[in-house]
Amino acid sequence: MNTFGNILRLTTFGESHGAAMGGVVDGFPAGISIDIPSLQAEVARRRPGQGALTTARRESDEVEILSGIFEGRTTGTPLAFIVRNEDHRSADYEALRHVLRPSHADYTYLAKYGIRDHRGGGRASARETLCRVVGGALARQALKLHGITVRAYTSQVGTVAVERPYQELDLSRTYESDVRCPDDVAANRMREAIEAARREGDTIGGVATCIVSGCPAGLGEPVAGKLNAALAAAMMSINAAKGFEVGDGFAMAAKKGSEMNDAFVPASDDARGLRTLTNHSGGIQGGISNGEDIVMRVAFKPVPTLLSEQTTTTDAGTPIRYAAHGRHDPCVLPRAVPVVEAMAALTILDYYLLNAASRM
Amino acid sequence: MNTFGNILRLTTFGESHGAAMGGVVDGFPAGISIDIPSLQAEVARRRPGQGALTTARRESDEVEILSGIFEGRTTGTPLAFIVRNEDHRSADYEALRHVLRPSHADYTYLAKYGIRDHRGGGRASARETLCRVVGGALARQALKLHGITVRAYTSQVGTVAVERPYQELDLSRTYESDVRCPDDVAANRMREAIEAARREGDTIGGVATCIVSGCPAGLGEPVAGKLNAALAAAMMSINAAKGFEVGDGFAMAAKKGSEMNDAFVPASDDARGLRTLTNHSGGIQGGISNGEDIVMRVAFKPVPTLLSEQTTTTDAGTPIRYAAHGRHDPCVLPRAVPVVEAMAALTILDYYLLNAASRM
Amino acid sequence: MNTFGNILRLTTFGESHGAAMGGVVDGFPAGISIDIPSLQAEVARRRPGQGALTTARRESDEVEILSGIFEGRTTGTPLAFIVRNEDHRSADYEALRHVLRPSHADYTYLAKYGIRDHRGGGRASARETLCRVVGGALARQALKLHGITVRAYTSQVGTVAVERPYQELDLSRTYESDVRCPDDVAANRMREAIEAARREGDTIGGVATCIVSGCPAGLGEPVAGKLNAALAAAMMSINAAKGFEVGDGFAMAAKKGSEMNDAFVPASDDARGLRTLTNHSGGIQGGISNGEDIVMRVAFKPVPTLLSEQTTTTDAGTPIRYAAHGRHDPCVLPRAVPVVEAMAALTILDYYLLNAASRM
């Protein structure tokens, strides 16, 4: 099941070491001018080999669009794209053919399908998220025309967290930082934490925060298609994601209603005529956007591929010791941030279009 | 959008003060004997008016099954059910017709649909989750035949958390406790926290933990239908849910890979021939179940309905002061626990059936 | 799989001799005033026991709406309804428990599900279409606000066919005729053909023609959601439907392109600025409505329930002779006409809403 969305549907395909990755974006609104260089630049943001903190895999990741655009504009027909896999040294992986790497998808794919492409994680490789970034970049261009922006950043790596609220950060600077954190002090400490983990042959987890601004009130389709449920599914489908929260999230469990309620106040300068004084709800109430910023956090586990030796078994259940070699990210966050943005953009555009379908 | 699931589909309907709540369960396997009294007993678990901690609304909540069962067994045709709303004193709500209660769905439903049923929250009422419990109870009876059990409990209320791991708790005792917590010491402190909140006219949040045991390896449909994504959507669609995590969840963000990896070990006594030494992953790797217990946590915000006075506005944007009257839960957890179980059971059965469709 | 539609979704449930039939209409636009007496009158059109030509089953078929309407208007939440089955003399059917009636669904339901409700056809009973008429009546009220009308009539019974084109008929008089044919001469001959079949203990087939007028250009979602494909599926899902065609349909197979092409001509009095000179295409080109009348025909087989004796087998494969008793329609057409209208209305409204979702 490789299709995301209801009206706007992104189908992705491709294995890490197959011929190509790619996707089909269906249901994209017609008549929208697409800026291809800008799309290509967004894709580059998650590309490996771009800093000290991410892996050295050499891929140009050039996106070829095969359909759906005519004379620079979308036509309402499906936009298909492919990205060739250039750097596939499949033979490197022969030694892993029967290894069940701990906390990878090796065992579960084998258990489910009875067969698996062991080369570089196959379909379970994070390289698949490249296709989501392409889809997300297209979605963002459509959202932008309606004043909706999606911005994410690394808000935690290991025990280092950004203390300041997002309103005090300059989110336009996120991609200037190799850890994708616009708070310089935190960014430096995050980088140190990542490098320390790398030096130990270890890896480290983290959290991405994502903000959707300019989203109109009314998006969300209760009760099965609540916007927070759709965003949760989108984010939890990202490799290594283990937790999701909206607004104050898990912290609300420890709080009183009197502390957490978002009172409405008149706002003559707002199209809605009102706004909320606080935003503990994170922009969603009853599963529908209320016009405030949508605020989410996604927790990522430490990358399970370690350069230090681990014990595990083969697919025959024989105990072995195993250590990874070569290129591997010590922390997924720098590359997860654009993926989080992409999944948010795809979901918001899908629900924007769904909301249009709720009226005559 | 009121249908959950892919193969097993639950469509719910009904407003808090309409004629009836109900649902249709489609895609349920044929030939399964249904124990109606047991189903009715499960529904009673979330019924209001059953203890000091939940509201006094008087409803018998008798489930009438209208179709899909013939001579005690399911026929493969849709199972429809209704529960009449007996206690609907609609006039009580007239004063709320134009009030936008803070952190409720009043404003967002109005913004989306241009009309709303203001009586008791209308469609956004937690009473809707009754229908999910019916669907979940049916799903559990099917899962039980294959050795799969789903159990949830209240693991946190305010700042009171169960410290012991779930393996040390007797989960069969959960429903003996009015807070739905099988740890007596924690349960007592939770009860005190809820009663303290109630005395102050306030409310309090909490966390439910859910365990799926006996689930075979192979459930989950990557990459868009990862099992953790489906569970996240299911849980985040529950009223007041603000966070979801699987396995060690958000705590993994602060950890190293060497601490979090679940090594495979041989297990001659297990049908798989192996198992994992630890279960930080929470039973899901690469979006597919691995045969270990599936472990999830869902965070709930404090109920936004306060008996103490709050400021807010009318739907015309006029500031007002408002306080709720009458029956309201000070904490959603006791009644959320069976709903969490229901959503887990529905999701697991759906993915069990989807997995059958992946083979010839 | 008992849900029709994409945005507008009708889920039906119920067996012929169960407690009730019913349905849930989800995705219906909010804020629309619903005329309940008019809806009830539409349902009465397919009710049995209303003329010499249809069966004597006595049902009041009173529709109870359970949700989704507040103070007379739709709220955007699901509209659920039920119709109680009053006349279920289940014991009458005991003799049929093991009989596989020819050309019924007895064998196929048993083969698929391993169990079947043998009473009155169970889920496969034409009584299920009652639920579609309710859904269709709701859809028609929404379409009417946008000037879209849906009208069907019996255009053939046995070898008796209406010769005049639909433009020469007064389609507002269809329901004055017990055979649902607005051409009096043809109607009389159809009635005779039905009565002749009945006298012989036999049954007879026929064709319904359906016209959608006022439909804007642009409905249809190529290439998988072509409007003609969606209409075909909707019509072929009706009990006893065996053929579907749009425009000149099967007759086009024998024709030349020069005879069948619909030339565009300027039309200053039309909002489109043009129209087509002929309408062999039946209002759909490339899977999208072109603004001309949508014209379809649906072929129905003769009812397989005969009062004369037939040979067949039991579910154990034992040959038997069997004849039906009691109430049975000798021709499905009079009652199929409102169902054809309902399926057309549901499909057109669904695609109207889908089309709204294709724009920003």
Next chain:
Amino acid sequence: MNTFGNILRLTTFGESHGAAMGGVVDGFPAGISIDIPSLQAEVARRRPGQGALTTARRESDEVEILSGIFEGRTTGTPLAFIVRNEDHRSADYEALRHVLRPSHADYTYLAKYGIRDHRGGGRASARETLCRVVGGALARQALKLHGITVRAYTSQVGTVAVERPYQELDLSRTYESDVRCPDDVAANRMREAIEAARREGDTIGGVATCIVSGCPAGLGEPVAGKLNAALAAAMMSINAAKGFEVGDGFAMAAKKGSEMNDAFVPASDDARGLRTLTNHSGGIQGGISNGEDIVMRVAFKPVPTLLSEQTTTTDAGTPIRYAAHGRHDPCVLPRAVPVVEAMAALTILDYYLLNAASRM
């Protein structure tokens, strides 16, 4: 909406004169060996330029598979494929930029999307069906392992129809005939009819008959997913299809029940223990396959592209005269036959997998 199917999903993309056509097959069973040369051979069957009766467009139509196959076998992950468009002389089409060709999709795409790719029909080109043939070829390889075969042939061109029942034809010889008709006498007369139409600058319609053999009883998901409804939608989504019937179809409208009923008879040599004496139902009863041959017919209109001059308008509503030039098929049937087979195979495999999901 460019995705066909439920469990087995084919998403197609591409415009006639864009960079490439292609598709993604998702939900394909894992572990199946794929014979690529055989797949390529099936694609060649619908390729233009192969006989006197089809157009001279020169395309090698080489299918490149990008994912989903590992070491010769399917892995359960999406199979993506592309076919490059080699022969796209876009400039040839400049004169058609503003012409609304009669009975083409020019006007409707423009009305829906506000923009259209006018080159060679864009997305509405029959070239899109190439992608369905690829998907269908994959599906057939899976079905073959379970003894299910799908065979179609041209049964009518203009007024020339095959008189013999399909059981008397050698369907393995269909592709030896350039009109795709295994009845030599009829094939010769069909060829003459097509050539006569071509000489007049005209085109001609026809009918394809399709037979699915070896299909087990039990496929079909009533009431919204009846197998005949799914097949109808699949067939009516093919370019130029205007009618669909199953079994005796429209002819049943003129018949009596006593003539059309398919009596069950014992059959000790059949796994079912019974079969039907006749097959007027066409292998489907109550929307579910009964194990007999599934028999369908699809009517195709004459190709609307004529070499003789026609009147029509521009997209500004200005009357013009217009005649097509260059390569165009005078009859769609020879190339429609493999597409009909493909759509049948995709649908049957989808429902085969769906049926597996209906059991535990």
